[in-house]
Amino acid sequence: MISSIDTESLLHFPVLVGDIGGTNARFAILVDSYAEPKQFPILQTADYATIDDAIQSAVLDHTSIQPRSAVLAIAGPVDGDEIDLTNCPWVVKPKQMMETLGLEDITVLNDFEAQALAVASLESEYLEKIGGGESEPNGSRVVLGPGTGLGVAGLIRTRQTWVPVPGEGGHVDLGPRTERDFEIFPHLERIKGRISAEQLLCGRGLQNIYRAVCKANGVEPALETPAEITGAALDGSSREAKETLELFVVYLGRLAGDFALTFMAHGGIYLAGGIVQRIIPALQDASFREAFEDKAPHEEIMKTIPVYVITHPLAALSGLSAYARTPMRFGVPTEGRRWRKEG
CATH class of the missing domain: 3.30.420.40 (ATPase, nucleotide binding domain)
Incomplete structure (x- = not known):
């Protein structure tokens, strides 16, 4: 009843x-x-x-x-x-x-509540695994989606129900770590003096990184749209585009790892949207998991957390x-x- x-x-x-x-x-x-x-x-x-x-x-x-x-x-x-x-x-x-x-x-x-709801019901055929262990059936989960912006949502299991946790996690700060980052970050476009994750991890984020890489290398940008940049990166026709995509993958790995720790997401991290679907070969490079797992002193925990690309078109x-x-x-x-x- x-x-x-x-x-x-x-x-x-x-x-x-x-x-x-x-x-x-x-x-x-x-x-x-x-x-x-x-x-x-x-x-x-x-x-x-x-x-x-x-x-x-x-x-x-x-x-x-x-x-x-x-x-x-x-x-x-x-x-x-x-x-x-x-x-x-x-x-x-x-x-x-x-x-x-x-x-x-x-x-x-x-919108990312909807993506979180999908994570609870998608079949395995729509999930491309990018390393890690097995997903715990009732473990907390996180969805990240670079698109026009950067969406983030959590999904928590409680009292036999799945509870989506929406938010504006795409606007957290993202800073430089490596020597190359410190060469590039001064050239990145900022919003009111700060660089948020969304400034790097979305369509215009690809453009932002690409223009910064070009300035750091002292060359004029020859590509304009995110599709042109990812295309030139994947076919190897542009050194700057190739580095842009490599940096995008590393920055996404770092941020995904941060949210994995925040939610202790043993149910997995799920990457959504058209951008990640197009760059699966780049995400399968070791640099993504290395950035994701580089969370001392919790590297061993991070190695167990799986990451999936959602391949369902809708x-x-x-x-x-x-x-x-x-x-x-x-x-x-x-x-x-x-x-x-x-x-």
């Missing part, structure tokens, strides 16, 4: 799930708790003035299914009735969305769908983040 509290937490199908990042937005509709999500083409946030316009034009106008509930994951902290995205001009206004889109119930989560939607099917399985606090139509 389902308790009254459990009944209150249930969502009414069909459920619209959405993963909204700074550059791309992905949507699907879950018709019932047994169906596979009906996916829609990935859209560019810059192509639509508002999230309401995007959902109406790219989703609802292309299906006869009218969602009753929505679970949306957005790139930024969820606070109040008007929610700003960190790297996108869209503003999520749940009360307005219920009126304009005909929804009865809207839950808004952080992992966040998978996590949101798992939550929509069985909210009771996850300890997701919804106070101040769930809106319901009265009456």
Whole structure:
């Protein structure tokens, strides 16, 4: 028998799930708790003035299914009735969305909460292991995702439920350690005098490192986009791009190791997003695990913690769908983040 509290937490199908990042937005509709999500083409946030316009034009106008509930994951902290995205001009206004889109119930989560939810349910075929021991089934986990920005979230097992721990961990400080770091860091672009992890470990972070490497080497930058830099690094056509990717991998290893210690993540560290999927060969280089494990006096602990690259193309939607099917399985606090139509 389902308790009254459990009944209150249930969502009414069909459920619209959405993963909204700074550059791309992905949507699907879950018709019932047994169906596979009906996916829609990935859209560019810059192509639509508002999230309401995007959902109406790219989703609802292309299906006869009218969602009753929505679970949306957005790139930024969820606070109040008007929610700003960190790297996108869209503003999520749940009360307005219920009126304009005909929804009865809207839950808004952080985008890396969705990634954390996915980690609890992804099958092994969607995980590429990068060293370490075996994942402890109930061990704490951490998700990091270099993309338009740098997302971080934890996942903790307690009282038979998985509890995602969202935050803004991508904005922690990241400093130089090696002689080469000290040559490069003076040339890195800063925000109000500081270098955060997100200044290095995202798309524009690749550009930032590349320009700094070029300045340190006394050469003019010849590459512009993150895709050009990673492409030239992987095919060996640019020495500066190759070093950029090598440094990116080391810095990601250091940060991943820091969060592994913070959460004592014996369940594993999970790397998400398109950037890490494209650079798996670079992550398999010994330098990543060396940077990850270089945490004296805890090297032996670090050697046991596995790291995985999430290869599922729509992992966040998978996590949101798992939550929509069985909210009771996850300890997701919804106070101040769930809106319901009265009456």
